[in-house]
Amino acid sequence: MQNDEVIWQAIRHNHCSYMAKIETGIFCRNPYNVTGICNRSSCPLANSRYATIRDHDGFFYLYMKTIERAHMPKNLWERIKLPRNYEKALELIDKHLLYWPKLLQHKVKQRLTKMTQIRIRTRKLNLKTREKVMTMARRDIKREPRREEKALKAAQLEKSIETELLERLMKGVYPKILDYPELVQKEVEVEEEEEEEEEEEPEIEYVEGYDELLEEVEEDIEDFYGGFQSKESHLDNDDDYDFEDDEDGEEQVVIHKKGRALKKFDGNGKSKKKSKVVVEVEQDDGDTRQILKSLKL
């Protein structure tokens, strides 16, 4: 026989697996519970006449259980689909729960209200964009800073930046107005002296020296392609600054315009040109000296 009181005593005072005790109160995790609180009047197990509203696929269903079906657990809950319209749903609930205890009716209607509000809110939210939190494995989170540190040490940033700037200085990217032209000239002079010395020597030895110079040039070109993008940008600058030399102290804006107007090539073209020059040097054995000198700026 179904005795609600006995069931309640057994459940509440011994153990109910649906009960969840939190600091704010005692809750019932049973999906058929109307209010969600663990109460004598809200427990679906301890009340043989009970009703709930549950949500399935966006539709609300009214679930009812009566004591007549208490012995058939499979057919225990009777399900009625509620209309989308809130008022019509309320009327339907009134009709079905007509002679049921007032408390239950009230609680069921409250639940319906709440769930419609939730439904409206979810649909509004889905229209907006929400940020999704992506997680990364803890192993990766720990590994990254370690690898970053090692990469930093391997990078030798200051050294590489300094070498890059030096190279640009040697290539003559920086305009000669700035205060290190003497240094650049010195370097160029030193190199030119070496060249001349080699020229004076007998031919056989000069050929060897020439090879070494070629290596220098080749290395330049390799570096050139190693830092491809940077070279591209600085090459364009190169041209612009040729013009700046002629007109000292002009404003940036003017130079910019002139640069644009006078540009007849594209960055890649220039780079190709330069590479072609080198190729000629390699193949020709004849007029190499003069071409080399022109390369040396």
Added chain:
Amino acid sequence: MGFKRKKGDGDGEEMESEVRGRPSFNTAERRNVILPSMIKNKDKRAKVYAKQKHEKKVEKQKKIKARDAAEKQALELGEEPPQKMVPKTIENTREADETVCRPDDEELFADIDADEFNPVLRREVTPKVLITTCRFNSTRGPAFISELQSVIPNSDYRKRGTYDLKKIVEYAKKKDYTSLIVVHTNRREPDALLIIGLPNGPTAHFKLSNLVLRKDIKNHGNPTSHEPELVLNNFTTRLGNRVGRFFQSLFPQEPNFRGRRVVTFHNQRDFIFFRHHRRYIFDVKEDKQSGAKGKDGVAKERVKPRLQECGPSFTLKLVTLQHGTFDTKGGEFEWVHKPEMDTSRRRFFL
């Protein structure tokens, strides 16, 4: 109890080799090699281990000395010194990548001609950058943003509000911006950088780490407002090339060399280090170089640029690169970082 038998005896060794499943060595050989870990007595074990280490060290020093002596001798005789051994580094032993840009690649040039950064890089359009944040602001955010503004010329900052990112992209397009930077914060620290090229440029999502603001750098300098010079190091593969050009497109293409500002993006093992320096005049240093390009081997003057760091410094790591503007659902991703790409320590993508 009997004596404690040292495990380094014949029996122990044979057993050990069986246990380890190795091909059986000559037991005579094995007798010489006593693993210190096999000795149970701590005192004795420590002594044996120390002795082994010492022997190894002495051997190594001998080798180094011999090498140095040979080199010196060869130099004095005027011959070629023996080849210097190159240590293996991760960069040396990097997995060969077929997408590394080669200097003679026609396809590369064609691609570069046709890509989205071309208008900016060819100076048809001056870059104009819009900086904004994610929806929730943080403590360190505004400081970082103001520093970013000082680094990138021609940049504006707008507060985020709760606009959709796609709407912001449209707004920026209307106002003729060339790129949009979104600084994303997590746990009150800037965490990620989303750089979107406009009008239909790629979207790059970077993870930001190790941020050091200007005030936290010792002896920092204050940047001027001249256009900076760019240094992009080590972007070798096609993907790296693209990312490098992306960074290039943020800055105007006419650096004002008078201002002596350098902005560096250095790629090392897929970490992009950002630094912002102010150059001093180039220093001349007396420097002795032997056997290098200076054929005399005499004291040679070397020019060295001196740098003063100013501005923020941080590290970026590429997470995703998307072809169009920001569209996570429908967009076409060129490159996405997946954890399975991390399985090899010698494989890098940039």
